[in-house]
Amino acid sequence: MDVIYILWLRQCRRFFRSGIRVLLGFMQPLVYMLALGYGLNAVFVNSGNGSYLQFIVPGIMVQVILFTSMFWGANVVWDRQFGFLKEMLVSPVSRLRIILGNALGGVTVSLFQGLVLFIISVIVGFRPCNWALVPVAILFMSMLSMAIVGFSAGVGAMVDEMGGFVAVNNFLVIPLFFLSSSLFPLDHVPPAMKVIAEFNPISYAVDAIRTCLINKTHFGLLKDFLVLAFTMVITICFGTYRFMKIQA
């Protein structure tokens, strides 16, 4: 427990000490939220779908968590490059606990960013339909973060240098985000796109959070939960397996 805590603390310290980068991390999602939320609001309202800001906030929260969690695997690459990985690997701590402590740090950082963005969204006019369901939304955010951190840790363990990690990261993160239900409802999109979005686990995270926050569902909360839980188990197994195989 002690070890998991200290490695978690290490990741949190590294993040909160990065100064201005903490703030810069919010810029992109904030621009998306404000520019799209207000810019497309009239079109969305006219098509009879209600407020676009209300619709897009859950999607943007998923964006923050997806991007931060996906980039978290870079820490594995950095730890290898700067040598701290070796210090952890020769210690008598099981690799499972090493990855768990560090990954929980990644999840905490992602959740923190998601929550700050949620607070900002409330300030600019977003209203959850039921405050009592906000903690459930946070639970789904945590599940999403764990799933993505698990995956990116696995990728981080597989690549040797930062360039490779960034390439894989970029290759995946943009399609995962845009080909989900983050920015638009799946009711009126072309069938091919709908099929892709239905295979994309991110859609289920968005749907779950949207259900909790604005009571609009596409797949149903139970299905969202099952898909997310399944994805989480698979990616965490993948991440742990790849991390176990690292030879420094």
Added chain:
Amino acid sequence: MQPVISVKKLCKKFGDFVAVNEIDFEVQKGEIFAFLGPNGAGKSTTIKMLTTLMQPTSGELHLAGFDVTKEQDSVRKSFGIVFQDPSLDDELTAYENMMIHATMYAIPHHERNLKIEELLKLVDLWERRMGRIKTFSGGMRRRLEIARALLHHPQIMFLDEPTLGLDVQTRNLLWNYVKELNRLKGMTIFFTTHYLGEAEDVAQRIAIIDHGKIVAMGTVEELKAKTGGTRDLEEAYLMLTGKEVRDEILDTEGVNKERNRSIIKAKTR
């Protein structure tokens, strides 16, 4: 007496390339043992296998009485290591780096602060304990890494080229610490270096590895005698490895390419 490090027919292959080729040696408790050899001879690979970072292809490895491949946790508690490359978290302070180590090695809570203070004072870094590592010089980092490796009272200390890139003063200081640790605590020291003067001054016994094979082993005097009464260790070393080094330089590209290919293959597998 039971040797504290025992290596039998140790072998490591990367694809077709044999990095370490059936080597045997023993290190006795309390001994200062130098492991020398040209670049690419198999030194670091051997240390990685001894310290559980790499699985041997075949052979037997025992550290402090434990089987290195089977009893990894016990083995890991028994040694401290200062790596060839830095292994500190740059974003954290000296104290935080020490605390992570103390926690990972399960040092009892009430002892942690005291031990950290004692060791940071030993390496003259107590005043800088709240400084972040990225503000530290190479020498300070090395001293901190040594202090960190000592936190859990290891029986054996591995030092992989610990003085690389350090100035003469820091090198001097470092070897004085090491000799003192050996004298006062009976700690076994296993180190590699390219500065043969250091090995001659500090080591009680020396093994020389080349092309993955141990080509000579013994005290400095024995090595000098073996090479026909050479003047010093450097001359003896060059007699033992010199010709092959020149051959290796001529052939180095081929070997390295082959080796890299094998490593890449091994990794992707």
